Amino acid sequence: MTYRFTTIITQESKWYVARCIELGVVSQGKTIEEAQENIKEAAELYLEGQPQAKKFLSQKAPLVTSLELKYA
Numbered sequence: 001m002t003y004r005f006t007t008i009i010t011q012e013s014k015w016y017v018a019r020c021i022e023l024g025v026v027s028q029g030k031t032i033e034e035a036q037e038n039i040k041e042a043a044e045l046y047l048e049g050q051p052q053a054k055k056f057l058s059q060k061a062p063l064v065t066s067l068e069l070k071y072a
Contacts, residue, residue, distance in 0.1 A: 003057050005043060006064060009035050022062065023047075 006021040015028045018039035027042040029035035 006062055007036070007039055009039075022057070 005023065007018050008021065009016050009018045009032055011017075012028075015030065016032050016035035017026065017028045018035040019026050020039055020043050023043055023046055025039065025042045025046050027035065027038035029038050
């Protein structure tokens with residue numbers, strides 16, 4: 001079965017940090033591509049170690065929106 005997860009990649013100093021929103025898994029890499037590969041591997045390892053988590057996964061993509069607010 002194929003699942004689609006949301007990842008957010010941010011640059012922190014010299015590293016790119018990748019976060020998988022649905023699983024709470026985090027990884028990093030020196031390039032964006034490396035961070036993407038590492039987060040994929042981390043998510044696979046997480047799911048292997050947490051077989052009961054699979055029953056809570058959805059094949060539908062989550063709704064991603066933005067939030068705008070004024071901050072003084």
